[in-house]
Amino acid sequence: MLLAYRLPRDPSTPRSALWRKLRRLGATQLLDGLAALPLDARNREQLEWLADEVFEAGGEATIWIGELASAAQERELATRMAKAVAADYRALIDDAAAARSERAGRRRRTLGRLRRELRRIRARDYFPPAERELAQQAVDELAALVEESVR
């Protein structure tokens, strides 16, 4: 599914709001003004609301249901999306490792934050990379450490 859009350069707020919302959904920017997202009922609805926001900001937007012409290109796109979330998972794994040396109270708060972050990343993970399992492990291990320190 594709969102093709054009937004005025100024003001820049709607642009950055749109960019942030597309990123949260896990969309990939194919070109300037063209974002791709796997098709499902929820994404379709969310993309339609974003298209309306573009109109309200004085821009233009259309939604396309598309298919890549070759399987190789399709794999490439999936790989690109998987790589983007893999990087997010790796950052989370690093944060979890750093939290191990934090003091107990602070570590508990970090755990809460990382659990929420993991949920957010999983929500936009359509082609799970190996890092997904590793990130889950890192958070589980941190949770075990937090539990241990209260005993």
Place this chain on the structure above:
Amino acid sequence: MRWATRRHCHVDRAACAWLIRRFLDPEAEFVFVDDPDEVPADATPFDMRGVELSHHGGDCSFETFLRRYELADPVLWEIAKLVHEADLADERYDAPEAPGLDVLLRGLSMVRDDEELLALSGPLFDGLYEYRKRALLTGREPA
């Protein structure tokens, strides 16, 4: 009055339907359509693209209802935050209950049709309203 919305209701439409029946039109009748073109001439459409009672400026439809009908009840705005985050999850508000509400209604919509979904989710929103009201009055979460 007749009101029309898209078929396969989720949290925002369920919350709007509850709001309509409880605060705007106790006799409300709902029509569910697949396409905006199918909205009957005598029905007011909501939570559909291109209509007034829908998403605007980053608001979900429930928030738009509160603004358009000038419902200033602070308890309704508490529920609006929850509905917004359950529907859009864009972190405009802090609503930790939102992922739970999203899952409950999404699951319910898998096993019930739209009429039944609204019949079942109505009392759920009544309960949320009561809970949030007590929390606002006492300044703490009811136990």
